[in-house]
Amino acid sequence: MENYDSNMRAAILKVLVSQRLAVLSTVRGEQPYASLMAYAHTPDLETLVVATGTATRKFINLSQQPRVSLLVDTRSNCEADFHAAEALTIIGRAGQVEPNELEMLRSLYLERHPYLVDFLSSPATVLIKVKVHHYLLVNRFQNVMEYHPGNEKDIFS
Known part of the structure; x- marks a missing residue:
């Protein structure tokens, strides 16, 4: 299991480091909403950070329903993508960054x-952290792998 986790971490990091944008999906009522976002991640893979304006639909959605997903992929919009591209789905819970974490996560975000x-x-922008519940990595068209980064309990219970 340790080798699997190590390989999964390496594969996830490869995707996260190679890309700068993710699609953030939020929900309002039953309607999903997707937004293209710049992101950063902590080295332990437990947290992603995004920034948004407080007057945006995504911020309103996050304020009412913190469950989110993000999609990061390596496609280049060519036929080879069907076998070569990787898609990383990140499932988590979003919330505003706490004051005691603000400087560290702000630095992480601005470094990237x-x-x-x-x-x-x-003043109209807030930093949002996504506490990662799990990752789903799809490669070779249909190969799906799942990774849970150090979460002690299910944050969706």
């Missing part, structure tokens, strides 16, 4: 996206 410093500095 320094060109977003003005956006992140706006």
Whole structure:
């Protein structure tokens, strides 16, 4: 099991590091809503960080329903993607960053996206952390692997 976890962590990190954008899916009532987002991740893979304005639909959705998913993929929009691209789905719970975590997560986010410093500095922008419940990695078209990064209990219970 340890070898599987180590291989999964490496495969997940490879996808996360190779991409800068994810599709964040939120929910309002029964209607899903998807947004393209810049993200950063903690080295332990337990947390992802995104930033959004407080007047956005996604922020309103997150405030009412914290369950989210993100999709990060390696496609290049060509036929080879059907066998070569990888898709990483991240299932988690989102919330505003706590004051005691703000500097560390802000630095992590800006290290990856320094060109977003003005956006992140706006009083109308908030940093959101996604506590990861699990990852689903799909590669070779139909090969699905699942990884739970250090979660002691099911955050959806």
